[in-house]
Amino acid sequence: MDPIALQAGYDLLGDGRPETLWLGIGTLLMLIGTFYFIVKGWGVTDKEAREYYSITILVPGIASAAYLSMFFGIGLTEVQVGSEMLDIYYARYADWLFTTPLLLLDLALLAKVDRVSIGTLVGVDALMIVTGLIGALSHTPLARYTWWLFSTICMIVVLYFLATSLRAAAKERGPEVASTFNTLTALVLVLWTAYPILWIVGTEGAGVVGLGIETLLFMVLDVTAKVGFGFILLRSRAILGDTQAPEPSAGADAQAAD
């Protein structure tokens, strides 16, 4: 076997980019996730469930487009850092800028928080991605690490908000919602924490991990954080509106009749 396949992937397009193997697999997995969610959501009439499906279909849908663009080398640029030229897939940030706030919107809708809280959460998240992108395109190590730190602090704020305010709000909506919310939040906490770690050890940071392995790991994180997240969310009864939840609504009706 070609040693490069063991180290970093396989150059599918013959343009000297072994990471195209992982980008191609990422495109396929995101597409499969998108079509699975479309089929699963076809004909859903529940008002709240429709909102979750709209968001959850768009997330892997746009991510598959971003992966396809990276597969073909669109949105790939070279940035000079010191005396070294780095390959930066900046289309990755376009994907994250669009999709990560929508994942948070799913969680905010689940917790049923007010629109100001949704706006704050989405705003800090967007700031996290934009500052990460500025860091990725910066030319000096000091600037890169400073923007990375800024972006990571934004991420900690988002995760703290999820684990405290939103979690408390979700708990008030009953055990079904609380259970689904806790599972999804745990997934987000673990996966999102891995992103800045991978960035700092990858080619955009210290360069301990090569571009092929980095692309593979980002692909695994992206697919799990988007398709895995959507799969857990959409199979839960917690996404159904109050009128569709069988037992609690029936009990509530009976109490109301008394």
Added chain:
Amino acid sequence: MTDTTTEQPPVLRTRSVVGLAVCVVTALVGIFLIPTLQEPGGGLNVRFWTMAALELLAMGGVVYFVLNLHEEPN
């Protein structure tokens, strides 16, 4: 006793559905079209900021239109 009242499924707001479609197109333009545009100066910054702005706009639009996806009941 069986409840015989039938609930009408909530009505989708056409404007929001069209808005979502426009947001998807905007996001795709940001991902595919902007990076391929050639600038006279050859600079990266304009492309990168335009791409980021389009993705932000598309994301903001999706948030707005999803929160207003259905007609309000009278």
